[in-house]
Amino acid sequence: MNLKHEILLIEDERNICNFITTTLRTQDYKVTSAGSAANGLSLAASGCPDLILLDLGLPDMDGIDVIRNIREWSNLPIIVISARTQEKEKVEALDAGADDYITKPFGTSELMARIRTALRRSTLNGTLAAPAGIRYEAKDLVIDYDRHIVTVNGAIVHFTQIEYKILTFLARNAGKVITYDTLITHVWGPFADSNNRILRVNMANIRRKMELNPADPQYIFTEIGIGYRMIDNENM
Amino acid sequence: MSTSIKNCIVTFSGLAVATLVAFLFSHFVPENAGNLSLIYIFALITIVRFTDGYLPGMVASVIAVICVNYLFTYPYFELNFTLSGYPVTFLCMFGVTLLTSTMTANMKEQARTIAEKDKLLSETEKEKMRANLLRAVSHDLRTPLTGIIGASSSYLENSALLPEEEKIAIITHIHEDANWLLNMVENLLAVTRIHDRSSSVRKTDESVEEIVSAAIMRLKKRLPEAAVNVAVPDELLIIPMDAILIEQVLINLLENAIVHSQSREPILCYVDADSTDVTFHVKDYGIGIDPDRLENIFDGNSYIGNKESDSNKGMGIGLSICKTILTAHGGTINAKNHARGAEFYFTLPKEGGTP
Helix, strand or coil, X not given: CXXXXXXXXXXCCHHHHHHHHHXXXXXXXXXXXXXXXXXXXXXXXHHCCCEEEEEXXXXXXXXXXXXXXXXXXXXXXXXXXXXXXXXXXXXXXXXXXXXXXXXXXXXXXXXXXXXXXXXXXXXHXXXXXXXXXXXXXXXXXXXXXXXXXXXXXXXXXXXXXXXXXXXXXXXXXCCCEEEHHHHHHHHHCCCCCCCCHHHHHHXXXXXHHHCCCCXXXXXXXXXXXXXXXXXXXXXX | CHHHHHHHHHHHHHHHHHHHHHHHHHHHCCCXXXXXXXXXXXXXXXXXXXCCCCHHHHHHHHHHHHHXXXXXXXXXXXXXXXXXXXXXXXXXXXXXXXXXXXXXXXXXXXXXXXXXXHHHHHHHHHHHHHHXXXXXXXXXXXXXXXHHHHHHHHHHHHCCCCCHHHHHHHHHHXXXXXXXXXXXXXXXXXXXXXXXXXXXXXXXEEEHHHHHHHHHHHHHHHCCCCCEEEECCCCCCEEEECHHHHHXXXXXXXXXXXXXXXXXXXXXXXXXXXXXXXXXXXXXXXXXCXXXXXXXXXXXXXXXXXXXXXXXXXXXXXHXXXXXXXHHHCCEEEXXXXXXXXXXXXXXXXXXXXX
């Protein structure tokens, strides 16, 4: 792929804007930047970027509304940039259709990893109707969707139906953070109790079955107050 | 308006009850009429106690005198003020009412002043704490900022003269100071999550192992070379807490252990639980804590004016914030030395706890 990916950066803070632009350019991305939501929306519509980096604290418009606006006409990946303590805002952004978020302040490598994951997912969704027949592989973990088999280090691990459903949903969305509500809706249906205690219990069981040390997980990470993120699929 | 309605109700129901009792009394024990005035005096005192101002007592005493005269003295159901000794009864009842209403009014006034004084006192106490915190904070912020401004200006002014490795050293220094600054700010933000008035936090049920793992992940992001051994109980522990705050406490303790223990041996972070509480431990294998500091190590003030504070990089404020967070959770935090280093541990109640 020699085509440069084009990234639209919507961020009003000039210093942050400069640093991200410089970093992305050195990594061979094409970057356009907008200092306001209005400007960003018009650039998103006219420029057809491959990915949008969106700061939630814009002066002229609520970041959540920007996401909703874009989602009305496009599925292009959106990564939200936000501060650490605003869990509520992050969950709202993810539920409004953002693909991922990154917490300020962040390092270059973290930003790059998020962008790569989001871009890969979007090209995958474009080429394959559903990534059904694909295996999930990461470190010593293999999930064979077709045969319903999960192995760690070659040994088969047995999961209950619910656990398997949670695990495969996270695996199919590997690299992306999944909010508690999204996960509960997927596994227990839309009318399930939004109390996530049952989810925690299942997650604890999953971790005890496949992680060496549940307090230092290798595969499924907790994003406090938001949800879970599974380690990237190496088989993509 | 509502107090005057309440006064009316109390006054008239008091008198009604007294009249009823007196009526029954005179019916069953007709020979001892002197007790009737006593019943009314008792009613008067009660009315004065439970109403505000002088007026209800006065009105009640006039009505009571008329009642005694009209209902219970001969001739019945007729007013007759010429009865011998009657002015004495009248004056006594009036005097008793006046005296008790003055006394209760005084009492109420005193209670109010005392309450006000208490409030004022706790407010100045709070003000003092806030000022201390601000002083500590500005000191802690100024130190890394001085480093950043100094290093960056020396880079800008002398960049032509500096060899490459020195440039990298300067930037590394700036990077470290900025990270420390960030840690500082996150701690302060954490404190703003604690509600000012009630000093309590918004708790949700959280899984202990998830909090521990999230804290360690964030620590490793900041200090990639950090070595930590983690252990949680096999049983899943779900306890109420503000997850972001408890994560902050863990990060502060872990980072302290790494920075101050002066040892490369891995830190041990483990959790245990009894029937009522869950305890988090952070144990390092380093130089331990100076026994003199151990006593008030969580007290942000102890470190103001400490000459070593610059080299200690904000240990004081981080720990005092930990203490604030735990107090708001109804938990406790402690530090001690063990045979080969220092141990910090904090306890959270399993169910609710006192806010």
